[in-house]
Amino acid sequence: MNTKTFKQISKKDVSLAGGKGASLGEMTKAKIPVPPGFIILVRAFDKFLEETDLVAEIASQIKQINFKDINSVDRASNVIRDLMSDTEVGEELKDIFLKEFKELNCKYVAVRSSATAEDSSIASWAGELETYLNTDENNLIENIKKCWSSLFTPRALFYAFEKGVITQAGQKKIRAKTCKKLAHCYPVAVAVVVQKMVQSEISGICFTVHPVTQDRDQMVIEAGYGLGEAIVGGKITPDTYVISKKDWVIIDTNISDQEMMIIRQGNGIKETKVPESKQSKQKLSNKQIIQLAKLCQKIEEHYKKPQDIEFAIENNKLYITQSRPITTL
Secondary structure: OOEEEHHHOOHHHHHHHHHHHHHHHHHHHOOOOOOOEEEEOHHHHHHHHHHOOHHHHHHHHHHHOOOOOHHHHHHHHHHHHHHHHHOOOOHHHHHHHHHHHHHOOOOOEEEEEEEOOOOOOOOOOOOOOOEEEEEOOOOHHHHHHHHHHHHHOHHHHHHHHHOOOOOHHHHHHOOHHHOOOHHHOOOOOEEEEEEEOOOOOEEEEEEOOOOOOOOOOEEEEEEEEOOOHHHHOOOOOOEEEEEEOOOOOEEEEEOOOOOEEEEEEOOEEEEEEOOHHHHOOOOOOHHHHHHHHHHHHHHHHHHOOOEEEEEEEEOOEEEEEEEEEOOOO
16 A cells, blocks of 8 residues: 555554654544645655665765765755656556545645654654645646655755764665665655645644743744745744643733735745735634634643644634644753
C-alpha cells in the first residue's frame, strides 16, 4: 500500500507517514476537526527512487558534500533536486495518487512534506521541508515530487548534518555504486500529506503553554487575516491573545493593525490589501478565542504534552491543520 487516508493512520505511524501525517491521522481518529486528506507513504517515495535508479546518484552527491563549504552543499542540492524533477513518476504511482485526489472531491489541496524524523524528541524537521498550497489535479504530481526533493534542500542537508543524521564518518562509508536504498546513505525519508485546502479568512497558531514565560496554566493564540503563511513566514504581526487554562478567561488581548494578507491566486498565493475597515479590528471574537482555546486544550490532553497548533477558519468553521509538540520547553 502506497497511500492511506487520515482515518487509517495514528501517532504510531511516524515511520510510514512522517510526523505531520501521523499527527493529522491521530487527530482525525480523535474527532478533532481536521480537513480530510490522504498520505503518500514513505514506501511510495522509496519505490519512486528505486524504480528510477536515483538512489545511487543521490548517494554519490551526499558522499561528496563538504559541510564546511556552503557552495558544496548548494551544488549537491541542485544536482539532486534537478535529477528528481527531471525523472517521471511511474504510471502505477501516478494513477494511485490521482485516484486518491479525486476521492477528496475538492478542486484544491495543500501538499505538505512530512519527514520520518519530524517532531521526534531528538529533532524537529518542521519548517525544514516544503509545502505547496492550492495544488490542483494538473500540478499534483509535480508538487509531490517537489516535496520529496525538499528532503535535499541546502537547509535540510545542513539540518541533517547538525543533528547527526549525516556524519563525516558515515559519508566515507557510502558506496554509491552499490547503494540500493536511501537509508544506506541518508536515514531520513519523507511522506507527503495531501489535504483539502482551507481558504481561510482567519488563521494562526496556538501554543498550549505560554512560549515566553513557559507558564503551563496559560496558552497563547496568534491570529491574522488570510492564509497562515503570512504568520508562519513572519510577514505580518498577528493579534495575540493570552488565555488562562484554569478558568478560560482572556488575560490579555493585543490587537495588531494588519494591512496585508495572503490569499489564493490560481495555483499559488498572492499578497493583497486588507480592507481598511478591518485592518485595526480584533481578528477573533472573544467567543471564538475561548472555543479555539478549549479545542487546543483537548488536543494537548490527548497527546499528554504541550502542543504548537495551527488553525484556520473558513466560512466561520474552525479547522485544525497541524499539531506538533513544543520542542523548546
